[in-house]
Amino acid sequence: MIGEKNPASAGEEEITMKTPIDTPENTTRSRRPGFWLRAIEHRKHALAHEYRTGLGATAREGISDEDYATTMATLERMARNLGWSDDDEAEFGPRGGHRGFGRGSGRPFGPGFGPHRGHRGHGRGHDRPTAENSPEASRSTDPQA
Amino acid sequence: MDTPRPIGYWLTLVDRLIDEQFASTLEEHGVTRRQWQLLNVLSREPATVEQLDAAVAPFLSADDGESSAEHLTELIESAWVAGTHDGYELTDRGRTAFERLAEVVATQRTVVADGVTAEQYEQTVAVLERMARNLGWDG
Numbered sequence: 001m002i003g004e005k006n007p008a009s010a011g012e013e014e015i016t017m018k019t020p021i022d023t024p025e026n027t028t029r030s031r032r033p034g035f036w037l038r039a040i041e042h043r044k045h046a047l048a049h050e051y052r053t054g055l056g057a058t059a060r061e062g063i064s065d066e067d068y069a070t071t072m073a074t075l076e077r078m079a080r081n082l083g084w085s086d087d088d089e090a091e092f093g094p095r096g097g098h099r100g101f102g103r104g105s106g107r108p109f110g111p112g113f114g115p116h117r118g119h120r121g122h123g124r125g126h127d128r129p130t131a132e133n134s135p136e137a138s139r140s141t142d143p144q145a
Numbered sequence: 146m147d148t149p150r151p152i153g154y155w156l157t158l159v160d161r162l163i164d165e166q167f168a169s170t171l172e173e174h175g176v177t178r179r180q181w182q183l184l185n186v187l188s189r190e191p192a193t194v195e196q197l198d199a200a201v202a203p204f205l206s207a208d209d210g211e212s213s214a215e216h217l218t219e220l221i222e223s224a225w226v227a228g229t230h231d232g233y234e235l236t237d238r239g240r241t242a243f244e245r246l247a248e249v250v251a252t253q254r255t256v257v258a259d260g261v262t263a264e265q266y267e268q269t270v271a272v273l274e275r276m277a278r279n280l281g282w283d284g
Contacts, residue, residue, distance in 0.1 A: 056153070059276040067272050068152070074261050074269040075155035081259050082162035 156273075163257065170253055174246060179204060179216040181250070184225070184235065184243045193232035202284055 060068065167178045176184070179201065186192055186200045197213035198205065205211040217233060220226040225239030235243065258266055 055280060056151075059279050061279050063272055063275055067268055070265055071269045071272040072149075072152055072155060074265050075152070075159050077259075077261055078257050079155065079158050079162055081257050082159070082166055084158060084162060 166253060170249060174249065176246060180220055181246060183213055183216055187226060187233060187235045188243050191229055191232055191234035
């Protein structure tokens, strides 16, 4: 019958996985959907962790400790050169926010000359198409939007 | 900082910061980062859309079926890039603009690598390439 056994312990007589809804005192509840949903999440996280750990080991193959350390230090220096600081991490972490050298950092707009219209309407100038033949004159939407 | 951050932290962070910096700098000059990369490829020689796709593959979203072609549209409309029988090539106007942009980008790269020796820089690039290839990158 489907759902008779915990997939994480297939082949074993006892269900061994412990989740908030599966305790030794109440294993019958483990047959309910909530248990299996929790079991799936549990395994997803475990597999993702194993995958990430494995990737790290794979990525480092053939790289000396010295080269690895140099790379870490260089990347940190580059991050700081790009305006990152430890304070940024405290607030946003490596993926969050737009601090420092990124968009919206308050830097003045430069002299634009490219074809991309963007959204801000800032400086455009030399070497661009004229108003008569400009791309936007005949285009109603921005393909980069 | 008590605990050293893992390399994945720095990889993610620097990737994001470079992306933001490039996007900001290039946008100020009216070019997207993808367009800049395509101009870079075409500055060396004419290319087909397949060759352009391959050159910027790490930056295209496979999930969305993103192609270089959509990023070429504005460049063509602005007469920076022209279609040829075999693919695409830079026009004189495009080459002039590319050379101006190249100067700006070169300056930015100098800022990013400030305080990093040439040897450290080369070591880092080699390590990053090795890591990418270890993870299956074969470009």
